[in-house]
Amino acid sequence: MATQGNSESPHERRPHNVAPVLSSVHVLFTVKDFGRDVGICNIGLGVTAVNCIKVLRAASIFAEMVSTPDANQIQKELEGRERLSRYAPVSHVIVSSPSWVQPEDFKRLCLRWPETEFILLEHSGCTYLSIDKFGIRNIREIAKLELILHNMKVGANNPRVARWISELTGRDCLLLRNLYDPTTFVTPWTPQKLTGTLRVGSFGAARPWKNQLTAGEAAVMLARKLGVKLEFYVNSKRPEGNWRMIESRQEIFNNLPGCKLIEVPWEPWPRFRNTVSHMHIMLSPSFDETFCVVVADGIAEGVPSVVGGSIEWAPDFWKAEAYDPEDMARVATTLLHDPRDAVEAGRRNLRAFVKAGTQEWIDFLTKAV
Numbered sequence: 001m002a003t004q005g006n007s008e009s010p011h012e013r014r015p016h017n018v019a020p021v022l023s024s025v026h027v028l029f030t031v032k033d034f035g036r037d038v039g040i041c042n043i044g045l046g047v048t049a050v051n052c053i054k055v056l057r058a059a060s061i062f063a064e065m066v067s068t069p070d071a072n073q074i075q076k077e078l079e080g081r082e083r084l085s086r087y088a089p090v091s092h093v094i095v096s097s098p099s100w101v102q103p104e105d106f107k108r109l110c111l112r113w114p115e116t117e118f119i120l121l122e123h124s125g126c127t128y129l130s131i132d133k134f135g136i137r138n139i140r141e142i143a144k145l146e147l148i149l150h151n152m153k154v155g156a157n158n159p160r161v162a163r164w165i166s167e168l169t170g171r172d173c174l175l176l177r178n179l180y181d182p183t184t185f186v187t188p189w190t191p192q193k194l195t196g197t198l199r200v201g202s203f204g205a206a207r208p209w210k211n212q213l214t215a216g217e218a219a220v221m222l223a224r225k226l227g228v229k230l231e232f233y234v235n236s237k238r239p240e241g242n243w244r245m246i247e248s249r250q251e252i253f254n255n256l257p258g259c260k261l262i263e264v265p266w267e268p269w270p271r272f273r274n275t276v277s278h279m280h281i282m283l284s285p286s287f288d289e290t291f292c293v294v295v296a297d298g299i300a301e302g303v304p305s306v307v308g309g310s311i312e313w314a315p316d317f318w319k320a321e322a323y324d325p326e327d328m329a330r331v332a333t334t335l336l337h338d339p340r341d342a343v344e345a346g347r348r349n350l351r352a353f354v355k356a357g358t359q360e361w362i363d364f365l366t367k368a369v
Helices: 043-058 071-083 103-112 126-131 135-145 159-169 212-226 243-253 269-277 293-301 325-337 339-365
Strands: 026-032 062-068 092-096 117-122 152-156 197-201 229-235 259-264 281-284 305-307
Touching: 026 043, 026 071, 043 062, 043 092, 043 269, 043 293, 043 339, 062 071, 071 092, 071 103, 103 117, 103 135, 103 152, 117 135, 126 135, 135 152, 135 159, 152 159, 197 212, 212 229, 212 243, 212 259, 212 281, 212 325, 243 259, 269 293, 281 293, 281 325, 293 305, 293 339, 305 325, 325 339
Parallel strands: 026 062, 026 092, 092 117, 117 152, 197 229, 197 281, 229 259, 281 305
Antiparallel strands: none
């Protein structure tokens, strides 16, 4: 059983994963650095990792993050930390997203560092992997490695996805939820006043399952219902093979009186949070989101969101039928009627989600392997 302290000297201490204590936990989050790849943005995974680190550190857990292009760089990062003897050895490596580190790389890393546990953490639902080459294949192959390696695990950030992976692979899938730092909630805050122009945000990559075309339809219906002009904010670029969806969204707004499509470049997170703060409402009708950091950013900045049912942690009265723009406009009207109540409900739900998720992380990190 894990304890909160350790009376052994550093030279006498057994490896963390056979005698786990909080003081010997050292978590390294890794996200892919896409470098100069055109139209690619990995800000969401990086923001998620940063938030996890902040919440875990507040719980007295040593956690840090690196952005790396491949498994070779992960190895170099681990070798560098071995030389920093003043720190506890890395006990856990979290690899976010299943498509960029291959099974043979995981096997090599596990054999090189037998006292470090490696976790492939699925960042989304299965459908989001439809454009991530080898994503599903890697989940299956890496789960097989659990049979021959004591320090390899597959995890998911959502209970339904964890259950699906368990059924798919025949192996128990870890549940390690996304965490979001509640100390970044803006307070006090004042809802944006709605005068003659409604500002609606629907941010994220142009993946089909994010369902941004329906969000655009709902935004137009909402503005017509309220009798105001519309500014519909989206992220530019990052087509991910879906240029036609971007073109179709533009076609909704071409020469449409009183309605304007505004493309926002991918921004550093603090600047993006500022952009979000100027919205009256946001629409995230994803069919298969598992967390949606944009919705959490809205909560932090005092902006409610209409979401699909897949974002389970959001308040029920924020949820609409993701396929139905009229239902989304109906829910948005309700949220705009009392945005302060809507945001406070969102903050309560997110705080409870993070509290439960933090305990899940602690239980996992202090469990013997």
